[in-house]
Amino acid sequence: MASHFLSGKHIVVAGAGLAGLSFATALRKQWPAAVPPPRLTIFERDKDEDAAGRQGYTISIAGFDNNGGLVALKDLGLLDEALQHALLGVEGRGSFNIWDADWRRVMSVRLRAANGLPTPGIRIARKYLRQILLKAVTDDVRWGVACESAARLENGRVSVQVVGEGIGPDQSTVECDLLIVADGASSKIRACLRPDDGLEYAGAVQMGGIALFPDGIPPPVNENWGMQISGGQGVCCFYSPVDEHGVVWALSFLEPKPRPRLANSGSAEATRPVIEEARARGRMLGPLFHTIVDATTNPADVFCFPARDKKPFYHSADAGPIIFIGDSNHAVSPFAGFGANLALKDGWDLAQKLVAATSLKNAVQGFDALSVPRASKVLETSRWRIKYAHSTGLRFFFFRFLLVVLGFALWLTGRS
Structure with missing residues (x-):
């Protein structure tokens, strides 16, 4: 019987988010039937019901090139199910738009789908995508268990410190042969092993919430998602439906x-100042913006946070059998609109490299060669969007000119 350097080994995945679940599913899908498989355990700090309940917002999953998450879902065999849960982007419904302060459309983007995909992109509720991945996972998921830190042992294995309800009083550490770190942007394991490699402030603040319309979302945001620019006054606002009656909005601006x-928070006292400030900063965005803000009545749906991101890194040869994927390696801000795609692709690509390689070193080198340039490009684009979407004066007019030129080019090629 054939063998593999991971045959019979124990792999721990820290985090049951999109990256961790994508990796677990991809590894089982690609593992040769004739080769003894490794044992895989997934630890997730949240309880199953808690994790799903906090993920009602929608995310963009792209399919216009090979780096998109739709390509990963197709490879995983989960594309059809994901399309069934898509809110926008299927059957020609919806596109990404940029509107001006008077809600005139500046640009509409409909790129061509890649690799025979049925659509170049969708909007889907994160909770549905996560449920699809969870259903596909056949390995043990230990809910309510957090991975606090990790250390390389002298025997070459990894010791992972774990805490939570799913761990017995005498079990504070778990040993494994390979640790896949997928515990998110605020990774505790990264903070332990790479204490100087934390999130950086990207220079912008977002505040917003979910507006509810019992009689239906008003157009044009009922069947489209996108961004409204303020005409050079330093603010912009993102909109996307979350279901048939709710639309998430996020007003943003630069702040030192x-x-x-x-x-x-669930506290009206804490969220009222956020709503009032957003209304004041977005005063030029027209009546529809104020209608959406006024329809944001549940304090639990209101948010305010600084945009943060983190540059990707290559794994060093002496780091041991510990691999960081998804946000734990390369966090991006919401302005990227591509974080879920990076997570899905990381999971598939790492599994593919591990299965095909003859050593862990070669697998990690091959994975880094794909993951780091991909994430670096997304991060660079995200920072560019932050800079120009909130621009004023001559820089804004340059940005608006670029949008007009790009919109015309898309129209000429039949993509707008």
């Missing part, structure tokens, strides 16, 4: 220092 994060 980050603000404290506010989310899921």
Whole structure:
């Protein structure tokens, strides 16, 4: 019987988010049937019901090039199910738009789909995508268990410190042969092993919430998602439906220092100043903006947070059998609109490299060669958007000119 350097080994995945679940599913899908498989355990700090309940917002999953998450879902065999849960982007419904302060459309983007995909992109509720991945996972998921830190042992294995309800009083550490770190942007394991490699403030603050319309979302945001620019006054606002009656909005602006994060407070006293400030800063965005703000009545749906991101890194040869994927390696801000795509692709690509390689070193080198340039490009684009979407004066007019030229080019090629 054939063998593999991971046969019979124990792999721990820290985090049951999109990256961790994508990796677990991809590894089982690609593992050769004739080769003894490794044992895989997934630890997730949240309880199953808690994790799903906090993820009602929608995310963009792209399919216009090979780096998109739709390509990863197709490879995982989960594309059809994801399309069934898509809110926008299927059957020609919806596109990304940029509107001016008077809600005139500046640009509409409909790129061509890649690799025979049925659509170049969708909007889907994160909770549905996560449920699809969870259903596909066949390995043990230990809910309510957090991975606090990790250390390389002298025998070459990894010791992972774990805490939570799913751990017995005498079990504070778990040993494994390979640790996949997928515990998010605020990774505790990264903070332990790479204490100087934390999140950086990207220079912008977002505040917003979910507006509810019992009789239906008003157009044009009922069947489109996108961004409204303020005409050179330094603010912009993102909109996207979350279901048939709710639309998430996020007003953003540049600010020299980050603000404290506010989310899921449930307190009207804490969220009222956020709503009032957003209304004042977005005063030029027209009646529809104010209608959406006025329809944001649940304090638990109001948020305010600084945009943060983190540059990707290559794994060093002496780091041991510990691999960082998704946000734990390369966090991006909401302005990227691509974080979920990076997570899905990281999971698939790492599994592919591990299965095909003859050593862990070669697998990690091959994975880094794909992951780091991909994430670096997304981060660079995100910072560019932050700079120009909130621009004023001559820089704004240059930005608006670029949008007009790009919009015309898309129209000429039949993509707008």
